[in-house]
Structures are given as C-alpha cells and as structure tokens.
Amino acid sequence: MSPYRYRMDERHDKVIRSTDFDALSCRISAVLRQYLLDPYIQHIVQGLRTNLPRLPGHKFSANRTVKAITLPKLPIINRGTYIRTTAIDTIVESFAKNASGDAFQIISLGAGSDTRSFKILLEYGKKVVYHEFDFGETVLLKAATIKGTPELASLVGCAPSTEDTLPTELHTDNYHLSALDLRTIKNVNFAEAFPYIDLTLPTLILSECVLCYMKPEQVDEVLAAFLKSLRCGAVLIYEPMGTPDDGFSRVMADNLSQRGIKLPTFFRFPDLWTRLAYLELMGLHSVQLSNMAYVFRHWVAGPELVRLNRLELLDEVEEIDLLNEHYVLALAQFGETSWQNELQFQVFSQPNTAV
Numbered sequence: 304m305s306p307y308r309y310r311m312d313e314r315h316d317k318v319i320r321s322t323d324f325d326a327l328s329c330r331i332s333a334v335l336r337q338y339l340l341d342p343y344i345q346h347i348v349q350g351l352r353t354n355l356p357r358l359p360g361h362k363f364s365a366n367r368t369v370k371a372i373t374l375p376k377l378p379i380i381n382r383g384t385y386i387r388t389t390a391i392d393t394i395v396e397s398f399a400k401n402a403s404g405d406a407f408q409i410i411s412l413g414a415g416s417d418t419r420s421f422k423i424l425l426e427y428g429k430k431v432v433y434h435e436f437d438f439g440e441t442v443l444l445k446a447a448t449i450k451g452t453p454e455l456a457s458l459v460g461c462a463p464s465t466e467d468t469l470p471t472e473l474h475t476d477n478y479h480l481s482a483l484d485l486r487t488i489k490n491v492n493f494a495e496a497f498p499y500i501d502l503t504l505p506t507l508i509l510s511e512c513v514l515c516y517m518k519p520e521q522v523d524e525v526l527a528a529f530l531k532s533l534r535c536g537a538v539l540i541y542e543p544m545g546t547p548d549d550g551f552s553r554v555m556a557d558n559l560s561q562r563g564i565k566l567p568t569f570f571r572f573p574d575l576w577t578r579l580a581y582l583e584l585m586g587l588h589s590v591q592l593s594n595m596a597y598v599f600r601h602w603v604a605g606p607e608l609v610r611l612n613r614l615e616l617l618d619e620v621e622e623i624d625l626l627n628e629h630y631v632l633a634l635a636q637f638g639e640t641s642w643q644n645e646l647q648f649q650v651f652s653q654p655n656t657a658v
C-alpha cells in the first residue's frame with residue numbers, strides 16, 4: 304500500500320471515529336430537550352472534559368469539544384434520536400424478556416459513548432453480560448470515564464480509580480469494554496480473540512450506525528464471524544439507507560461525503576425485501592425490517608405521543624417522515640433462537656422460513 308493511501312485511510316478512520324461524537328451530541332440534545340431520560344450522559348461529558356487532554360497526541364481544547372457537542376439540535380434531529388434510541392431500547396427489553404430470567408449477553412459493535420450498557424446492567428444485574436467494542440482511542444476514553452466515575456464503576460463492577468495512564472480496556476464479571484477494529488475480524492480465531500464472550504449464551508448483537516461505515520465484504524465478514532461462533536441469538540442493525548434514483552438519498556450521501564464520511568453500503572439494497580433476502584442468505588432467520596418512519600407511526604402512541612408533540616414546535620413534519628424513511632431497523636435471529644416478539648414491522652420473513 305502506498306504511504307499516500309495509508310494517510311488517506313488514517314484520515315478516514317479518524318472521521319469514522321468522530322461520528323461517535325455526532326451520536327453523543329444528538330443524544331445530549333435529545334436529553335436536554337426531555338425527549339429522553341439518560342442519567343449517565345452527564346458522566347460521559349464530564350469524562351471527555353477530564354480525559355480528552357490525556358489522549359496521546361490530542362491537540363484540541365477539551366472545553367471547545369464539549370461546547371461543540373452540547374449545542375442544541377434541530378427538532379427533526381431530536382425526534383430521530385428519540386425514535387432510534389427508544390426503538391432499540393424496546394427491542395433490547397423484549398430480547399431480555401424472552402430470556403425469561405436466564406442469563407443472556409449483549410454485544411454492542413462500535414458502541415462508542417453509548418450509555419445503554421449502564422441502564423441494562425442496572426436493570427438486569429448478574430443476569431446479563433454486556434460487551435462493547437470500538438476503536439482503541441474510543442475505548443481508552445470510555446474506560447477512563449467509567450473508572451473515574453464512582454457511579455459508573457459501581458454499575459460495571461470495578462473499583463473506581465484515576466490512574467496516571469489511561470486504561471486500554473476494561474473487564475469485569477458482567478461488563479467488557481474491548482478495543483477492536485471490526486474490519487480485522489476475518490482472520491481471527493474467534494474463541495482465542497474473544498475469551499470474554501460466552502459462545503453458548505443467547506446473544507443480542509447490536510450495530511447502531513456502525514456496519515454502515517464498512518465495505519460490503521467487511522460487513523459480511525463481521526456477521527459471518529459472529530454467526531458461525533455463537534450458539535443462538537439475534538442481530539439488530541440500525542443504519543441509514545438510500546436508493547440511487549431517489550434525490551433525498553443522493554443529498555444525504557453527498558452531505559456525508561462532504562464531511563469525509565463514506566457509507567459503502569448505503570446504496571447496497573434497493574428495498575427492504577432485498578435486505579431481508581441478504582440477511583437470510585447470511586444464515587439469519589425470522590427477519591423483521593422497517594424504515595423508521597413506520598416505526599415512529601406504529602410504536603409511539605397515546606400519552607407518549609402527546610408528550611412528544613408538546614416538547615417542541617415542529618415545522619418540518621413531512622421532512623421528518625422523509626428523513627426517517629431513510630433509516631432502517633433490522634432484526635433477525637440465528638441458531639436455535641425462537642423469539643416470537645410482538646413488535647410490529649413492515650416486512651418480515653414468512654413463518655415457514657424460520658428454523
């Protein structure tokens with residue numbers, strides 16, 4: 304590989320890592336506007352203030368970074384963050400309920416600064432093992448934040464501490480935060496590379512805006528590695544999607560590419576049915592798929608919808624629908640899992656295709 308190409312890849316990886324701050328920033332805004340409740344996000348922000356300057360080679364002011372990520376977002380973004388977060392929470396809850404009191408495992412790919420692990424550990428205690436993977440630098444920051452915050456340290460089950468050097472990973476009985484570039488998974492011996500993953504537990508694999516940054520063949524490799532190693536469970540994928548002949552999709556892709564963000568699979572599937580066929584081809588069954596506009600319309604109702612409608616004045620109702628139509632929520636099961644959830648989806652496998 305030429306040195307020039309290497310520099311380009313490095314730069315692109317940096318941009319991809321920085322998307323974690325975008326996701327965090329959206330959640331902060333949704334919390335401040337009372338769309339979401341998240342008692343842990345303040346610790347993540349404080350952790351950035353404390354630990355960003357400790358990152359090797361960090362050049363920017365931590366205060367300036369924090370100021371940028373705490374700027375309020377437009378109502379359209381707050382709504383999108385609300386439906387993304389609550390829909391995934393609903394699925395996680397349903398998966399946990401299906402385990403009916405038995406132990407289960409969650410593997411969050413590219414977890415970034417997400418705080419869902421803390422909520423799940425508080426709720427399910429020793430019944431759950433929560434794994435988070437991300438690039439090394441992101442893991443350094445999160446591990447230092449957890450260890451330096453007594454409330455988070457207690458939730459994951461480690462002693463609080465502030466060490467001179469940033470912790471590279473964090474492992475306790477019920478929580479594992481590990482550095483991993485998912486694109487390297489093809490060549491690893493799974494059991495050796497992931498000694499903390501219990502291959503026998505029912506496992507929910509989460510990819511919340513993560514696989515979309517990889518090339519199609521890398522996505523296939525990540526899915527194949529987990530599916531062939533784990534006994535049973537489900538995969539949840541949330542990500543943007545587009546179709547080439549649609550103007551809105553092209554504008555979305557152009558806007559991202561102007562920021563240096565490539566989404567190699569954005570145009571991979573022309574519709575939900577081809578995505579369903581792909582997931583079945585990868586060995587998944589009981590596939591359920593929707594765009595997020597459908598999810599919003601069918602999963603949010605009654606007093607919660609009234610509450611949401613009172614939070615902010617919405618001018619862009621049609622635009623919100625259009626934007627949500629360009630995000631997909633995919634849920635699919637593998638192995639012997641037979642989880643008959645009551646969740647309403649737009650497109651789903653025929654019952655006779657289930658194992």
Ligand SMILES: C[S@@+](CC[C@H](N)C(=O)[O-])C[C@H]1O[C@@H](n2cnc3c(N)ncnc32)[C@H](O)[C@@H]1O
Binds near residue numbers: 516
């Ligand atoms: C948009 S953020 C989403 C973070 C989190 N899942 C959420 O929804 O709040 C994408 C995350 O995926 C991570 N990521 C992207 N490609 C990755 C890879 N090849 N290996 C590990 N992590 C990756 C990024 O570092 C970043 O934290």
